[in-house]
Amino acid sequence: MNTAYLDMIQGNNPGVTPVWYMRQAGRSQAAYRKIKEKYTLFEITKQPELCAQVTELPVKEYGVDAAILYKDIMSPMVAIGVNVDIKPGVGPVFDTPIRRMGDIERLHQFDPTKVDYIAKTIELLTEEVLDVPLIGFCGAPFTIASYLIEGGPTKSYNKTRGMLISEPDIWNGLMEKLADMSIDYLAMQANAGANALQIFDSWVGAVNSAEYEQAIFPHMKRIISTIKTRFPNLPLAMNGVGTDHLVHIWAKLPLDIIALDWRSSIGEAKDRGVTQTVQGNLDPAYLYADTKTIAKAVDEILLDGVRHGKHVFNLGHGVFPEADPAKLHWLTDYVHEKSRELWARESH
Amino acid sequence: MNTAYLDMIQGNNPGVTPVWYMRQAGRSQAAYRKIKEKYTLFEITKQPELCAQVTELPVKEYGVDAAILYKDIMSPMVAIGVNVDIKPGVGPVFDTPIRRMGDIERLHQFDPTKVDYIAKTIELLTEEVLDVPLIGFCGAPFTIASYLIEGGPTKSYNKTRGMLISEPDIWNGLMEKLADMSIDYLAMQANAGANALQIFDSWVGAVNSAEYEQAIFPHMKRIISTIKTRFPNLPLAMNGVGTDHLVHIWAKLPLDIIALDWRSSIGEAKDRGVTQTVQGNLDPAYLYADTKTIAKAVDEILLDGVRHGKHVFNLGHGVFPEADPAKLHWLTDYVHEKSRELWARESH
Numbered sequence: 001m002n003t004a005y006l007d008m009i010q011g012n013n014p015g016v017t018p019v020w021y022m023r024q025a026g027r028s029q030a031a032y033r034k035i036k037e038k039y040t041l042f043e044i045t046k047q048p049e050l051c052a053q054v055t056e057l058p059v060k061e062y063g064v065d066a067a068i069l070y071k072d073i074m075s076p077m078v079a080i081g082v083n084v085d086i087k088p089g090v091g092p093v094f095d096t097p098i099r100r101m102g103d104i105e106r107l108h109q110f111d112p113t114k115v116d117y118i119a120k121t122i123e124l125l126t127e128e129v130l131d132v133p134l135i136g137f138c139g140a141p142f143t144i145a146s147y148l149i150e151g152g153p154t155k156s157y158n159k160t161r162g163m164l165i166s167e168p169d170i171w172n173g174l175m176e177k178l179a180d181m182s183i184d185y186l187a188m189q190a191n192a193g194a195n196a197l198q199i200f201d202s203w204v205g206a207v208n209s210a211e212y213e214q215a216i217f218p219h220m221k222r223i224i225s226t227i228k229t230r231f232p233n234l235p236l237a238m239n240g241v242g243t244d245h246l247v248h249i250w251a252k253l254p255l256d257i258i259a260l261d262w263r264s265s266i267g268e269a270k271d272r273g274v275t276q277t278v279q280g281n282l283d284p285a286y287l288y289a290d291t292k293t294i295a296k297a298v299d300e301i302l303l304d305g306v307r308h309g310k311h312v313f314n315l316g317h318g319v320f321p322e323a324d325p326a327k328l329h330w331l332t333d334y335v336h337e338k339s340r341e342l343w344a345r346e347s348h
Numbered sequence: 349m350n351t352a353y354l355d356m357i358q359g360n361n362p363g364v365t366p367v368w369y370m371r372q373a374g375r376s377q378a379a380y381r382k383i384k385e386k387y388t389l390f391e392i393t394k395q396p397e398l399c400a401q402v403t404e405l406p407v408k409e410y411g412v413d414a415a416i417l418y419k420d421i422m423s424p425m426v427a428i429g430v431n432v433d434i435k436p437g438v439g440p441v442f443d444t445p446i447r448r449m450g451d452i453e454r455l456h457q458f459d460p461t462k463v464d465y466i467a468k469t470i471e472l473l474t475e476e477v478l479d480v481p482l483i484g485f486c487g488a489p490f491t492i493a494s495y496l497i498e499g500g501p502t503k504s505y506n507k508t509r510g511m512l513i514s515e516p517d518i519w520n521g522l523m524e525k526l527a528d529m530s531i532d533y534l535a536m537q538a539n540a541g542a543n544a545l546q547i548f549d550s551w552v553g554a555v556n557s558a559e560y561e562q563a564i565f566p567h568m569k570r571i572i573s574t575i576k577t578r579f580p581n582l583p584l585a586m587n588g589v590g591t592d593h594l595v596h597i598w599a600k601l602p603l604d605i606i607a608l609d610w611r612s613s614i615g616e617a618k619d620r621g622v623t624q625t626v627q628g629n630l631d632p633a634y635l636y637a638d639t640k641t642i643a644k645a646v647d648e649i650l651l652d653g654v655r656h657g658k659h660v661f662n663l664g665h666g667v668f669p670e671a672d673p674a675k676l677h678w679l680t681d682y683v684h685e686k687s688r689e690l691w692a693r694e695s696h
Binding site for chain 1: 501503504505506507508509510511512513514553554555556557559590592593610611612613631632633634635636637638641665668
């Protein structure tokens with residue numbers, strides 16, 4: 001197995017910066033688009049062989065050093081009794097939004113048998129298909145809650161923060177249920193063989209640091225501490241979009257990896273208290289540019305990563321559908337080649 | 349005239365923190381909703397008397413210390429030859445998105461006669477209607493460009509940053525045209541009698557600081573320097589959403605006011621080099637809470653403002669439609685009362 005990704009995080013510097021891309025299995029790939037013509041996301045994830053194939057696609061096409069399980073952050077909802085549909089161009093849609101204590105009481109304990117196809121896909125991938133580590137993941141309670149509460153697309157997340165601020169009992173009740181789900185769901189993935197885990201708190205950048213410390217941090221700490229106690233050797237990552245103002249708080253959590261979006265500075269991560277491996281953070285919009293322009297931006301990120309000491313290369317946000325696969329393949333090769341040079345120079 | 353807003357910014361501390369709210373004239377008001385049953389936003393803005401009435405509504409209903417001209421950041425587009433429609437729930441929509449140099453060449457110089465109703469509304473408001481200062485405004489080039497380029501709703505602004513990164517000539521051509529428009533449009537509002545100006549760069553938080561410095565800062569500097577040279581006594585403000593990582597760059601611009609969203613810290617503004625008046629920044633989601641909870645958050649913001657020395661109270665983002673007008677009125681009174689106490693204590 002190519003262990004560059006795990007080695008980097010576990011402190012055995014492989015002399016090369018490992019690479020993977022958020023949303024690497026997706027619409028930028030022709031093979032994926034062809035599969036999506038026949039099946040929805042949930043239909044793919046319910047078929048372990050097909051889901052494993054989709055998960056593996058970018059490993060073959062882009063040459064990345066890690067695979068991330070193909071599924072949605074809403075995939076486990078069915079296992080706590082929430083029916084969800086993913087509407088193209090809209091996102092996750094639920095029968096009823098969550099607003100009252102009664103709505104929360106309807107959420108039941110995570111039932112792994114309801115999503116046993118996820119465990120099966122992980123087993124298939126790690127035992128047979130992949131020759132790189134597999135990253136399992138979950139959506140964090142705030143981000144899941146934002147979908148449950150808003151009940152539709154939003155840029156502001158006012159209703160979610162409204163509950164956080166004005167209904168602390170309902171908020172904490174919901175966070176506790178979702179934190180329980182996160183723990184059980186991450187544990188299921190770890191037990192099935194996932195080699196690393198990532199928590200996607202995609203929209204938590206909508207809260208300020210005071211709101212985070214008070215209403216979110218305790219729940220995140222419980223999830224992360226529990227998982228690290230039960231699976232001490234499994235790398236655990238956290239990421240979000242527009243979360244620059246929260247990174248100094250994340251740094252206090254027992255995480256192994258802190259992923260930065262394209263607006264954060266890897267160079268400043270240490271100043272903010274980040275001792276963990278940093279992951280990121282090329283602006284995905286660079287995929288529109290020529291390779292010379294991309295290389296210049298990548299060089300700076302790699303140098304920042306080498307100076308930080310522990311770095312996994314990634315985009316600062318997901319691969320977008322129009323991204324050119326050839327350019328992503330070139331990018332992987334370029335990061336490998338250039339980072340070897342930089343780490344070698346560093347060690348002299 | 350109630351000059352608390354102007355006095356605070358111009359260094360004559362009025363002993364009270366002035367208040368206004370972004371999107372204070374809007375769907376939270378019953379009188380506004382009634383007018384909107386009959387007229388679209390553009391129809392309102394084309395009728396100076398009606399538009400003045402809408403602009404004044406929150407001054408009467410909420411007791412704020414400044415009015416902001418009712419219109420959209422897309423209102424001036426018709427004056428450079430761009431037809432725009434505002435689709436409810438979607439936002440501004442254009443005939444054709446801007447992608448090529450040819451698209452930019454079609455944009456012509458700002459023709460003030462095409463939006464003379466805006467100047468007329470300002471004259472009416474400042475000469476007859478208002479007893480508080482009137483804030484005129486424009487959308488900044490990046491934010492206007494993002495609508496022109498994306499051609500539809502987005503959370504990522506990938507296409508906009510894609511042009512910024514990969515097509516610097518087209519990008520700079522577009523920025524120059526839109527900066528010219530901003531200057532002419534702000535000057536028109538100043539000449540018509542606006543007492544202050546604000547630049548809304550709502551979505552510029554989508555770029556990182558390196559992209560901002562290279563591709564946006566020079567254009568913003570030209571707009572702001574030109575306006576400040578021509579109207580040295582007119583307060584000029586800037587705001588954005590999720591722009592915490594850009595505030596230290598804004599601090600270098602000859603602005604009078606830097607508005608912070610609810611995720612930025614007024615307390616840290618000085619550390620970031622902000623010598624200007626700070627404006628903000630109560631999380632609007634507090635409008636869902638009881639007055640005791642709101643008061644606690646407001647107290648902290650007011651104290652930060654007093655410590656900073658120059659502060660205009662506002663929300664950290666616009667008033668949302670479900671906000672309770674009675675609570676906004678209470679909030680204005682509370683800010684006045686509490687801040688009087690704090691400034692008086694400060695001066696002893």
